[in-house]
Amino acid sequence: MQPRPQSHSAALGPGCTGPSLANPTPLAFDHQRQVAQAPSCGAEAFAVDPAALANGQPRKHTTYPYVTGTSVLGITYKDGVLLASDTLGAYGSTKRYKSFDRLRKVNESCIVGAGGELSDFQYIMRLLEELSDDDFCMDDGHTLKPAEVHSYLCRVLYNRRNKMDPLWNSLVVGGFHAGKPFLGTVGMQGTNYTDAHVATGFGNHLARPLMREHHRPDMSEEEATALLHQCLKVCYYRDKNSINKFTIAKVSAEGVTISEPFALETEWRYKLFENPAANAAGAW
Amino acid sequence: MAGASQQGGFAFDLCKRNEFFEAKGVKHPGFTKTGTTIAGIIFKASARLGIAAESHPAFASPPSLRLCTPAFIIHWHAMQWNFAIQLPSLTHACPSPCCYHQDGVVLGADTRSTAGTTVADKNCEKIHYIAPNIYCCGAGTAADTENVTGMVASQLELHRYATGTQSRVVTAMTLLKGHLFKYQGHVSAALVLGGVDFRGPHLFTVYPHGSTDSLPYCTMGSGSLNAMAVFESGYKDDLTREEAMDLVARAIRSGIMNDLGSGSNVDLCIITKDGVEYLRNHEYLQAKTYERQFPQKFASGSVPVVRERIYDIKKVVTVVEGEPMDMEA
Numbered sequence: 001m002q003p004r005p006q007s008h009s010a011a012l013g014p015g016c017t018g019p020s021l022a023n024p025t026p027l028a029f030d031h032q033r034q035v036a037q038a039p040s041c042g043a044e045a046f047a048v049d050p051a052a053l054a055n056g057q058p059r060k061h062t063t064y065p066y067v068t069g070t071s072v073l074g075i076t077y078k079d080g081v082l083l084a085s086d087t088l089g090a091y092g093s094t095k096r097y098k099s100f101d102r103l104r105k106v107n108e109s110c111i112v113g114a115g116g117e118l119s120d121f122q123y124i125m126r127l128l129e130e131l132s133d134d135d136f137c138m139d140d141g142h143t144l145k146p147a148e149v150h151s152y153l154c155r156v157l158y159n160r161r162n163k164m165d166p167l168w169n170s171l172v173v174g175g176f177h178a179g180k181p182f183l184g185t186v187g188m189q190g191t192n193y194t195d196a197h198v199a200t201g202f203g204n205h206l207a208r209p210l211m212r213e214h215h216r217p218d219m220s221e222e223e224a225t226a227l228l229h230q231c232l233k234v235c236y237y238r239d240k241n242s243i244n245k246f247t248i249a250k251v252s253a254e255g256v257t258i259s260e261p262f263a264l265e266t267e268w269r270y271k272l273f274e275n276p277a278a279n280a281a282g283a284w
Numbered sequence: 285m286a287g288a289s290q291q292g293g294f295a296f297d298l299c300k301r302n303e304f305f306e307a308k309g310v311k312h313p314g315f316t317k318t319g320t321t322i323a324g325i326i327f328k329a330s331a332r333l334g335i336a337a338e339s340h341p342a343f344a345s346p347p348s349l350r351l352c353t354p355a356f357i358i359h360w361h362a363m364q365w366n367f368a369i370q371l372p373s374l375t376h377a378c379p380s381p382c383c384y385h386q387d388g389v390v391l392g393a394d395t396r397s398t399a400g401t402t403v404a405d406k407n408c409e410k411i412h413y414i415a416p417n418i419y420c421c422g423a424g425t426a427a428d429t430e431n432v433t434g435m436v437a438s439q440l441e442l443h444r445y446a447t448g449t450q451s452r453v454v455t456a457m458t459l460l461k462g463h464l465f466k467y468q469g470h471v472s473a474a475l476v477l478g479g480v481d482f483r484g485p486h487l488f489t490v491y492p493h494g495s496t497d498s499l500p501y502c503t504m505g506s507g508s509l510n511a512m513a514v515f516e517s518g519y520k521d522d523l524t525r526e527e528a529m530d531l532v533a534r535a536i537r538s539g540i541m542n543d544l545g546s547g548s549n550v551d552l553c554i555i556t557k558d559g560v561e562y563l564r565n566h567e568y569l570q571a572k573t574y575e576r577q578f579p580q581k582f583a584s585g586s587v588p589v590v591r592e593r594i595y596d597i598k599k600v601v602t603v604v605e606g607e608p609m610d611m612e613a
Contacts, residue, residue, distance in 0.1 A: 205509035209538040272500030279483040
């Protein structure tokens with residue numbers, strides 16, 4: 001039998017991680033799952049266990065991220081939504097994990113991309129998978145809509161922030177439902193909005209201006225892909241924590257496709273880059 | 285150079301005093317920075333044998349235009365030198381490749397200067413004069429950029445009198461970086477220095493701590509990432525003057541639209557061997573949609589008269605006519 005997942009802080013009780021469906025609830029925190037769609041993992045009310053506090057155990061919070069992902073870009077086009085990111089999990093300045101999928105599928109109409117602490121992203125995916133599993137088990141033909149996923153993630157992130165123990169992520173939620181594309185973003189404080197094009201992290205400064213210049217709501221998939229390639233290239237040029245290995249995820253009426261990793265053509269040999277100190281001794 | 289300290293090296297006289305104040309709880313004044321987008325690009329359109337020049341409105345007047353011959357080029361350049369500033373911008377007139385060897389630098393800047401979160405000056409000039417062939421865009425603390433560029437401009441002018449030659453861009457760069465390094469980054473001036481001298485066009489960035497880069501395209505300021513995104517997707521080898529101007533204007537516009545510290549209008553400065561074109565407010569983006577007339581002009585008859593009172597001043601004032609007073613004594 002699987003061990004019961006523990007909260008990483010005894011004083012906080014099961015409010016952070018709780019028992020999943022497969023594991024029995026302890027009698028002390030007897031919790032009836034009233035709402036079928038609510039995940040059991042993380043579903044219990046925030047309760048501070050006085051016994052644990054009395055023990056003198058310290059309360060642990062996330063203070064800074066360790067393994068991080070950089071920017072995630074998202075744009076809507078005529079028939080759906082495209083998300084793009086690189087596949088790097090950086091450990092500080094080291095390029096530690098070069099094949100990390102930062103774009104994941106939630107269900108046939110929704111994808112999520114994340115930057116920031118990647119272990120928190122994996123926890124978020126676990127929450128979303130539990131919700132999707134509940135939908136599957138319910139078997140009534142309904143799945144989570146992209147707007148619902150977005151709203152759910154807002155609440156989770158905001159509540160964690162209120163506990164002073166944030167999930168250190170910048171998320172992008174993209175989906176296609178009822179013939180309309182959906183694109184939204186959630187920050188680690190719970191800040192959220194929806195827009196025709198979004199970017200997290202460095203992408204806000206580098207990619208957003210290009211998107212504002214070139215994006216139209218009726219773009220074709222080729223134009224949208226070309227725009228994303230341009231933005232990814234600029235992000236790769238000017239963001240230190242990035243690699244030339246990207247994935248693009250597409251959601252449309254046909255469902256979700258996450259591409260194989262690919263690299264982009266980069267130009268490093270402009271004529272004027274060669275010998276910059278030709279007329280400036282000491283410059284470089 | 286004028287201005288070097290007597291003893292040389294760093295002067296730390298006031299540091300102990302400042303530390304004493306800080307220990308007593310006196311808060312040091314902060315720097316009011318100006319958010320900015322400044323950018324520069326080198327263009328080097330190579331000489332082309334052009335038949336397109338004939339249809340070219342700017343070249344419509346004689347000398348007659350056929351294939352470029354050396355004699356023609358020299359003649360045309362001589363013409364342009366005299367009208368370097370007054371010549372209308374060649375942007376509108378030159379869509380096709382130009383018929384002469386044209387190297388130069390295009391510098392661009394926005395025009396917003398901020399004090400904290402307030403916009404202090406909606407239309408300031410961030411492209412500073414250093415020499416007739418060298419201009420410098422400044423980001424960071426406005427006082428620092430103005431004074432540092434002014435100081436180096438004076439030093440270069442004296443140098444020109446002493447040597448009798450055109451100033452070199454590397455000289456300006458060396459003076460700037462020496463000064464900024466001496467102050468260890470406390471003189472908060474981030475500069476984009478560009479110019480054309482006898483060696484060709486040069487473009488440098490100078491950072492507040494004194495390091496420099498020599499680059500074909502560069503941006504500085506709070507909007508630098510936004511402008512650099514445009515450069516990275518638009519730069520290619522051998523830009524023509526018009527392409528360079530368009531790219532720099534787009535980059536500055538990107539900074540203005542996407543960065544809160546930059547705003548208002550776009551200034552451009554094009555420096556070539558033959559002269560400088562300073563396009564102040566090249567793009568005027570802060571035009572108001574509605575301008576109220578001041579003073580208000582009301583058409584007569586548009587306002588109903590409620591009451592009319594006429595005062596006859598002659599009844600209360602005595603007019604005495606006589607000799608004007610003698611003011612000269």
